[in-house]
Amino acid sequence: MTAPSDTSPAASLRHALLIHREQALTQLYRRAFPSVSRHVLRHGGSAEDAQDVFQDALVVFYEQAVGETLTLTAAPSTYLMGISRNLWRHELRRRARLPHEALPDDPGPLAAEAAPETEETSFAVLDYVERLGVRCKSLLLAFYYFQQPLTQIAADHDYRSVRSATVQKFKCLERLRESVRAVFRAETIEY
């Protein structure tokens, strides 16, 4: 994949996350985590809380960056610090209300996006994704979540062409749909 035509910081960051995800995430982690960790430890959290909050913030950041909804007016580490502070404040409030419950597995603001009635089905789909097999799972996540370009997906997964990768992607999606069809049917009958 060639360099982005848009040279804004957000576009460069998006490009780095799409092409060299591990390297770009490691760099962000190294730059931003120490400040976030200090903040969480100074405000009543543990090392584990700091890790959880920062990783939730990175998930939000990643989705905004690759989804092209990120407008960077400061350094990425400053932006990550801002998201982490908000998430930690939110978590402290949640703990004050429910003192005996642990930090949820999924970041609150993200989980809240799904309507309650579809959330259960989404979790059912999640189980079937895990059972798909390494190759199909990797192909589907690369395209639908990590939003990698099909040229890169074809190269990474050893497909001869973008067309072959596209056909395989739809075959994997079809397999997933067949697996979860029973869940949807059961839900429809309940309605």
Place this chain on the structure above:
Amino acid sequence: MRTELERLRLIEEQLLNGPAALSAEDWQLRHLLDGELAADTDAQQRLYQGLRLAGRRQLRRELRTIHERLYGLPTNPWARLWQQLKPW
């Protein structure tokens, strides 16, 4: 591609607002002609929501690995002690 796969593609273009997405009127017309289109579209939308959750889970796994690599306990006992005692 097979007809079934073409159908998945048609719905995907519409849901993800792809370059080959139909106009609202054409999509409406398809719905009138195809009684199963609404249910299939809803099912496919849920697949994407599930894939999003699976993607987040995968990303969290990758982030935990990065954390371990950057801040995990080293083999040297003195370095390990420092890692555990340092205030960040």
